[in-house]
Amino acid sequence: MRNRIVLAISFLGLVSVCLPACINEADPVEEDSETAAQAVFTRNAFTNNALTASALTTDRLATGALTGNPLTSAAIASSSDVMSALRDPLAREFLTYVAGCALPAGQSVEVSLDGETHVFEGDVGLSPQWGRARGHCNARCQGWVSACMLARVNHLGESLPISMRGQNKALDADPAERESFPHREGAYFGDLFAPEQLRFACRSPGATLIRRVCGGAGVDTQDCVVDVLGGCDAHCGAPASDGSFRNCAGGGHKMPTTVTIYRQ
Template sequence: MSQPVFTRNALSASALTANDRVIATLMDTPLTSDAIAREPVLMRALRDPLSREFLSYAVSCALPAGKWVSVSIDGERYGFQGQLELASRWGAPSGHCNADCRGWVSACMLARVNHLGDTVPLSMRGKDKALSSDAAERSAFPSREGAYYGDVFARPQLRFACTSPGSTLIRRVCGGTGDDTEGCVVDVLGDCDDLCSREAPDGSFRSCKGQGRTITAVVTIFRE
């Protein structure tokens, strides 16, 4: 898939993630146009362009292709399109984002941060069926960049990544050379081989460690 630009500021500094009340409301509200429109605290937060960018990627990760969420802010309508279907129940009329939803949407969003601002083709893989890949995709994207996992809806956010030994491809997310990840928007914890379970047949990891816990919602990124 092509990688549109999801900025580090939208991930880490939007009004949607600024305080406990806003983020709790987002988690408890169905990811539908009508439900969001009924929540003044969310509508106020969505006046912030970074919040709209954050919501756009949350919708893209959570909902299937063909599903849309739209909101009208100060007379202008904004639409957010589903794509990957990692948490489709959040988009049900009585939906909410539970722990499983938080894990998969977070891993997806972390994997799509782009520090450089360039369009980068990615192969996103993991144990969720939405992240399955065929032989042609695996052949076209042979280079493992790293794995991403955490909880972007927590306060403070948990933003974890690991890298493939010898790879500097994580500079897409971190900037710099990819060797020195100090100051990266994600906490690069080390080599995936040391932090994660044995790789699956598609090269992805089924679980990785972060802050003393084992996290099972992991998105592994491969590059051309």
């Protein structure tokens, strides 16, 4: 079983060529919804600024070029729009999390920019097809990557261990991990690639651990970078056997690409 601890570098928000409603379109998927929810150790330090103010968030041409082509060194180097956006440090931070969420460990994207080489490492592998020849990031891919990125936001830009769980084969947990991370924080879902980002979260019933993302006491979420809808029991389908939520609804869309976070 995959059971690794990694350090996630801060990064930012995205945009996409698919409208939010497309997130439910039928296409080949890599996850197995019949299996138990799975998990992976990871860390989080994605900052609010990186989520909302990246050049890859504001430049629709760059976003379209990123999601419409393979997530590979050659494809990125061949796109003047993406390369121009990556001169923004927040965009490079953003791409760090995109690659980390989408690509598996051992795969990376290397970009040479103004005489400096930047390497964006794979980690979780939620959408490995994006990194293959002729790959692209379809609606399902965008949903998984978005949920993973939202789950790694930290209000203070600090890194602490979390367990990511969801209905995707890349999220593989064993009993030891579940025992080490027993406290359910909440679930994250949305579409960071949409013209207007969808950024949703819900709390595990009775939990205030979501202050990791929102700051404060975790109860007052009015100014949170994500839209905290309330309790996950009211906005998601029944949880899987390990307690992870799926099919959460927000903004008029039901999103099966949901990541549930557990804490130590």
